[in-house]
Amino acid sequence: QKEVEQNSGPLSVPEGAIASLNCTYSDRGSQSFFWYRQYSGKSPELIMFIYSNGDKEDGRFTAQLNKASQYVSLLIRDSQPSDSATYLCAVTGTASKLTFGTGTRLQVTL
Amino acid sequence: GAVVSQHPSRVICKSGTSVKIECRSLDFQATTMFWYRQFPKKSLMLMATSNEGSKATYEQGVEKDKFLINHASLTLSTLTVTSAHPEDSSFYICSVSPSGGGETQYFGPGTRLLVL
Numbered sequence: 001q002k003e004v005e006q007n008s009g010p011l012s013v014p015e016g017a018i019a020s021l022n023c024t025y026s027d028r029g030s031q032s033f034f035w036y037r038q039y040s041g042k043s044p045e046l047i048m049f050i051y052s053n054g055d056k057e058d059g060r061f062t063a064q065l066n067k068a069s070q071y072v073s074l075l076i077r078d079s080q081p082s083d084s085a086t087y088l089c090a091v092t093g094t095a096s097k098l099t100f101g102t103g104t105r106l107q108v109t110l
Numbered sequence: 111g112a113v114v115s116q117h118p119s120r121v122i123c124k125s126g127t128s129v130k131i132e133c134r135s136l137d138f139q140a141t142t143m144f145w146y147r148q149f150p151k152k153s154l155m156l157m158a159t160s161n162e163g164s165k166a167t168y169e170q171g172v173e174k175d176k177f178l179i180n181h182a183s184l185t186l187s188t189l190t191v192t193s194a195h196p197e198d199s200s201f202y203i204c205s206v207s208p209s210g211g212g213e214t215q216y217f218g219p220g221t222r223l224l225v226l
Contacts, residue, residue, distance in 0.1 A: 032214075043201075043219050043220040098215055100153045102152065
């Protein structure tokens with residue numbers, strides 16, 4: 001079982017719609033959860049982090065964490081073509097190291 | 111967030127040569143930096159944790175004699191790929207964590223290495 005799992009996609013959503021990206025993790029002792037955006041050929045850019053169960057909102061982005069079910073999600077409201085990228089879920093486990101999922105490719109269509 | 115630079119951004123070298131990649135933390139002193147490698151369509155894999163003034167900590171399966179890390183100052187860490195081979199061709203990315211503990215990490219722009 002992979003430590004951090006994401007559907008590779010592509011996830012295609014029309015412009016203006018809500019994009020929902022999901023991630024599950026295996027280490028129940030994980031403490032911190034991150035979403036990074038990576039454009040093709042570029043390095044990851046931090047979008048959000050979440051530590052506690054529930055929702056955390058920042059502009060058009062909402063991160064949701066459910067530790068009991070070991071999943072974290074990212075919602076992008078009013079999706080724009082510029083949101084088209086690969087979204088990486090990352091988790092800090094008991095060893096305090098970041099473990100990345102393989103990413104979900106999002107395509108926002110006009 | 112933190113501002114991180116890497117140099118060079120892209121390098122092409124012949125098999126058997128060594129390549130040095132620099133990672134600089136521009137807006138704070140980083141006692142710890144991280145080096146990752148990313149192959150096409152794959153996830154980022156942590157190679158090693160670079161510690162200022164002491165030896166780097168390498169992840170399992172990463173050859174420390176092949177990937178030399180030097181963290182000589184609080185703002186600079188270098189990764190040297192020694193005797194590079196085509197299979198070392200990859201995207202090398204460093205990151206810094208303002209908290210120093212590997213929590214929130216900010217990435218440099220990456221270095222794309224192509225070994226011919």
